[in-house]
Amino acid sequence: MAMELNEQLIAELVRKTLKEVMGSANTPVDAAPRGGESKNHLKVEDYPVASKRPELLKTPTGKALEDVNLDNLMSGKVGFEDLRITPEALEYQAQIAEAAGKAQVAMNLRRSAELIKVPDKKLLEIYNALRPRRSTKQELLDIADELESQYNAVVNAKMIREAADVYERRGLLKSA
Secondary structure, eight states: OHHHHHHHHHHHHHHHHHHHHHHTOOSOGGGOOOTTOOSOOOOGGGOSHHHHOGGGOBOTTSOBGGGOSHHHHHHTSSOGGGGSOOHHHHHHHHHHHHHTTOHHHHHHHHHHHHHTTSOHHHHHHHHHHTSTTSSOHHHHHHHHHHHHHHHOOHHHHHHHHHHHHHHHHHTOSOOO
16 A cells, blocks of 8 residues: 555656656757747747647657656656657747747747757867857857757857857957
């Protein structure tokens, strides 16, 4: 009886956690809409998406939100990759932010969506490169070119180019 109760509590905890995670994430990485190109234009009333519009959410491997449950996790039908955030889910959140008049939040969510394709190791390298006096202007411009050409992260590339110019004006670049 106690074992069954513990399993029920664990199952409920996992279900709630997954719903929260999935509420801000999910769909195939290649399906990343760009700047409002999604055919679903969400409104403030659609928040949280996991509760109000769960049919829109898919995991990075294409599973439906309802498929992410303890039984499927325990059986291996759902894995860690299914819990990762997706560009489309971030786009949905961006649409809701725009509808709520939060343009900057929407932009940040779209920038985040671009970075999903970038490997974690590369993101850490970029983070370190953007610290004051860690990079030359050319190194920052090369990072921007790589983001744009290899990952189609156009907005982030633009931001790094702007940072390179600002660092140059403020004397924050590494000496060549």
